[in-house]
Amino acid sequence: MRFEGRTSVLISNQWAAIADADRFASVDAFLDVLAELAADDWLTIGTLRSARPQTTAVLEETIADRRLEIDAWTIRDAVETLVFLARRGLPSRSTRVHRAMIRARVTAEYAALAILARHWLEQSDVAELLLPFSTRHRPSRRQLGDDLIHRRSR
Numbered sequence: 001m002r003f004e005g006r007t008s009v010l011i012s013n014q015w016a017a018i019a020d021a022d023r024f025a026s027v028d029a030f031l032d033v034l035a036e037l038a039a040d041d042w043l044t045i046g047t048l049r050s051a052r053p054q055t056t057a058v059l060e061e062t063i064a065d066r067r068l069e070i071d072a073w074t075i076r077d078a079v080e081t082l083v084f085l086a087r088r089g090l091p092s093r094s095t096r097v098h099r100a101m102i103r104a105r106v107t108a109e110y111a112a113l114a115i116l117a118r119h120w121l122e123q124s125d126v127a128e129l130l131l132p133f134s135t136r137h138r139p140s141r142r143q144l145g146d147d148l149i150h151r152r153s154r
Helices: 002-035 039-047 053-065 069-087 095-116 123-133
Strands: none
Touching (some): 002 069, 069 095
16 A cells, blocks of 8 residues: 555656646747747837736746746746847837837746746636737737837937
8 A cells, every 4th residue: 555655656746747847848949939039029029018917926926836936037037038139139229129128028038937837827817928929919010110129219
């Protein structure tokens, strides 16, 4: 009997390790997509409606409850690096562009963290956090106006 209990614990731990590997592979795949975004794509994301504060609060609580803080820090650092690299290609250094890039970074961080914690979140929360990266919901650059990208600093 004792052996059976240990076996089930080992099997449970193996499934947990597989689930963890799947989560990290999904986050890596999302980061690869982000790495391919052009600067104007980041600006577009920075102009979209953000997730509700309640949704991001649930995400942050889940990260803390599941002790994912170090993983979250690593993901946030990776996203920040990707935004830095994308921003180098922008001709404008205006405050408006800077703010849009900050909003885009935060939006991408929450999306990546939602992928990391998706097993513990409501599906609707994950969908809300990933919505800005759905091509169906991204307005064209023309709709946003080229002024955001080409406006000169004042």
